[in-house]
Amino acid sequence: MTTTQAAPALLTPAPAPRRRPGHGYRWSARAFVLPGVLVVAALMYLPFVWTSYLSLTEFNGLGDPEFVGLEKYREMFADAGFLSSLRNTLLWVVGTLVLPVGLGLLLAVLTHGLKGAFWYRLPFLLPYAISGVAVGVIWTFILQSGGALDEALTAVGLGSLVQRWLLDAPLNTIVMIGAATWQGAGVNALLFGIGLQSIPKEPLEAARVDGASGWTLFRTMTWPLLTPLTTVVVGLAIVGSLKQFDIIWAMTKGGPGTSSETLALTMYKETFVSNDYGLGAAIAVFLTVVTVSASVLYLRRQLGDPKGD
Amino acid sequence: MADRMRKAVLVALGLLWLAPVYLMLANAAKTDDQYGVVSVWQAVGVGGLLENVATAWTRGNISEGVASTALYSVVGPGLAVLVGAAAGFAIVALRLRHGFVWFVVIFAATVLPMQMLLMPLFIGYVETGLYDTRTGMILVYTVISVPFAAFVMRNFFTGIAHQVFEAAVMDGASAWRIFWRIYLPMSTSALVAVFILQATLIWNDLLLGLTLTQSAGTRPVMTALSALQSTYGGSTMPTVLAGGLLVSVPTVVLFLLTQRVFTRGLALGQF
Numbered sequence: 314m315t316t317t318q319a320a321p322a323l324l325t326p327a328p329a330p331r332r333r334p335g336h337g338y339r340w341s342a343r344a345f346v347l348p349g350v351l352v353v354a355a356l357m358y359l360p361f362v363w364t365s366y367l368s369l370t371e372f373n374g375l376g377d378p379e380f381v382g383l384e385k386y387r388e389m390f391a392d393a394g395f396l397s398s399l400r401n402t403l404l405w406v407v408g409t410l411v412l413p414v415g416l417g418l419l420l421a422v423l424t425h426g427l428k429g430a431f432w433y434r435l436p437f438l439l440p441y442a443i444s445g446v447a448v449g450v451i452w453t454f455i456l457q458s459g460g461a462l463d464e465a466l467t468a469v470g471l472g473s474l475v476q477r478w479l480l481d482a483p484l485n486t487i488v489m490i491g492a493a494t495w496q497g498a499g500v501n502a503l504l505f506g507i508g509l510q511s512i513p514k515e516p517l518e519a520a521r522v523d524g525a526s527g528w529t530l531f532r533t534m535t536w537p538l539l540t541p542l543t544t545v546v547v548g549l550a551i552v553g554s555l556k557q558f559d560i561i562w563a564m565t566k567g568g569p570g571t572s573s574e575t576l577a578l579t580m581y582k583e584t585f586v587s588n589d590y591g592l593g594a595a596i597a598v599f600l601t602v603v604t605v606s607a608s609v610l611y612l613r614r615q616l617g618d619p620k621g622d
Numbered sequence: 623m624a625d626r627m628r629k630a631v632l633v634a635l636g637l638l639w640l641a642p643v644y645l646m647l648a649n650a651a652k653t654d655d656q657y658g659v660v661s662v663w664q665a666v667g668v669g670g671l672l673e674n675v676a677t678a679w680t681r682g683n684i685s686e687g688v689a690s691t692a693l694y695s696v697v698g699p700g701l702a703v704l705v706g707a708a709a710g711f712a713i714v715a716l717r718l719r720h721g722f723v724w725f726v727v728i729f730a731a732t733v734l735p736m737q738m739l740l741m742p743l744f745i746g747y748v749e750t751g752l753y754d755t756r757t758g759m760i761l762v763y764t765v766i767s768v769p770f771a772a773f774v775m776r777n778f779f780t781g782i783a784h785q786v787f788e789a790a791v792m793d794g795a796s797a798w799r800i801f802w803r804i805y806l807p808m809s810t811s812a813l814v815a816v817f818i819l820q821a822t823l824i825w826n827d828l829l830l831g832l833t834l835t836q837s838a839g840t841r842p843v844m845t846a847l848s849a850l851q852s853t854y855g856g857s858t859m860p861t862v863l864a865g866g867l868l869v870s871v872p873t874v875v876l877f878l879l880t881q882r883v884f885t886r887g888l889a890l891g892q893f
Contacts, residue, residue, distance in 0.1 A: 341712075342797075343712070345708045346712035348708060349709035349728050350724060352705065353731045353769060356761070356766075357769075360739040364742055367741060420632075420635070424632065427632075433632045436635075436639040439639075441877070444844050444870065444873065447844075447847065447867075449848075450863065451645070451646050451866060452642065455642060455645060495642065499639075563828075563851060577737055580737045580740075581829075585744070593741060597735070601738045
């Protein structure tokens with residue numbers, strides 16, 4: 314079969330027309346894609362459907378789920394704990410956009426074109442390879458009552474600034490965003506750095522010749538040219554902050570009480586601590602809707618660009 | 623801004639950024655007698671380091687966590703790159719009918735937050751006897767790595783000229799042989815990149831370990847560290863810090879050695 318197909322191709326000097334491989338290979342194609350589709354369907358899509366269904370039920374993990382319609386969603390939006398968790402999550406999203414993203418951009422601009430930029434960036438990149446739990450361990454040690462920060466403040470005569478960092482809301486959420494900034498700012502700097510490097514030199518030079526410089530140059534030229542990458546960084550930051558679990562779990566477990574819980578934690582606790590599977594599922598669905606909407610921001614760009622490697 | 627000014631700001635911020643690392647190292651190295659007596663900001667040699675690491679290693683069950691997690695983060699991504707590459711190969715080289723649709727089916731799973739999967743995974747794992755087993759953990763870590771692997775491998779294969787495939791077909795090679803002998807060897811760099819990124823992700827995972835394991839023999843290392851931290855009272859702060867240090871060394875070293883891989887992976891939106 315292959316030889317008969319090859320013969321006409323040899324006779325035509327023009328490039329062979331793009332065609333699908335033969336019948337046998339078409340069957341192989343299905344076999345090759347099957348394992349991936351199967352495992353993703355079984356362990357990701359099936360659970361997705363199941364959780365969606367459970368959000369419409371009353372279920373404590375034992376016995377059978379009892380269908381209650383949208384009751385759990387009504388309960389969720391009336392729950393003070395959920396609303397406080399929602400506020401904290403919002404604080405995480407906004408805080409992440411201001412701190413790790415803002416600082417990342419600043420670091421990228423500061424190191425751009427600098428000799429030895431790698432070494433200047435290294436201290437900021439190092440924490441990125443450290444897990445969320447280990448970051449939480451370090452920062453708990455720093456922020457606990459009488460910890461490293463309190464000691465340092467007192468030593469330099471700023472003892473009046475000492476706070477119950479991890480005990481009072483919303484301060485505990487804010488300092489945890491600080492810990493996440495410590496972990497993530499370097500990576501955003503790296504991404505913005507790639508963006509700055511890929512900006513074509515000509516328009517910048519032209520603007521410089523026209524007399525633009527410093528802040529004006531950045532605002533009118535660099536920033537607009539950086540937009541595609543900013544979209545990706547912002548999208549990733551939003552999704553990352555919505556999913557943040559590890560640092561909070563390691564530092565406060567959402568406490569004291571539920572004062573520093575976010576949706577990711579509330580879902581976990583409602584399900585596996587309170588055994589209210591229906592409510593946990595409703596929160597999971599809500600979190601998913603928000604996360605997927607945010608993901609569309611950067612995914613559209615990635616999927617539209619198949620050579621993104 | 624003048625270069626000197628920029629450098630001054632960067633050095634000041636950089637020192638601030640290194641302070642937590644310094645604090646961790648300084649205090650993980652203190653003996654129980656020194657800790658609490660000497661200021662946390664003061665380093666007093668490395669007298670207690672080995673003992674603290676040893677305590678975390680044994681009493682904190684970090685040793686078992688490291689063994690399990692090493693297994694998970696090697697086998698999981700290893701299987702995932704093969705499954706992902708096979709899917710990419712089917713779509714790009716074998717020109718699977720409606721290939722893009724199938725690709726989206728596999729890739730779109732990455733947007734789901736883990737919270738959406740936890741409950742059914744927990745229930746399903748308990749029902750099928752996979753709960754608290756290493757097999758179960760390998761399975762789940764493999765599956766969550768597949769979408770990204772398929773994404774990168776599909777992109778990579780797009781860059782291989784289709785004539786390569788056609789030439790092999792003319793030689794009478796089977797699809798399996800073309801995949802195994804030609805496409806996989808040609809894409810080692812991409813396979814390694816995906817492997818490293820996913821291995822790091824799995825090494826650092828807390829949530830799946832928390833949900834799907836309970837005994838020391840199966841629990842991944844970050845879950846063990848989290849438990850070590852919350853039961854401290856039994857273990858001292860230097861021990862907890864030593865544990866944190868211990869589990870961070872592998873990923874930090876890997877990251878520094880393969881920074882370019884991470885840069886590319888980041889741009890793809892994995893982390």
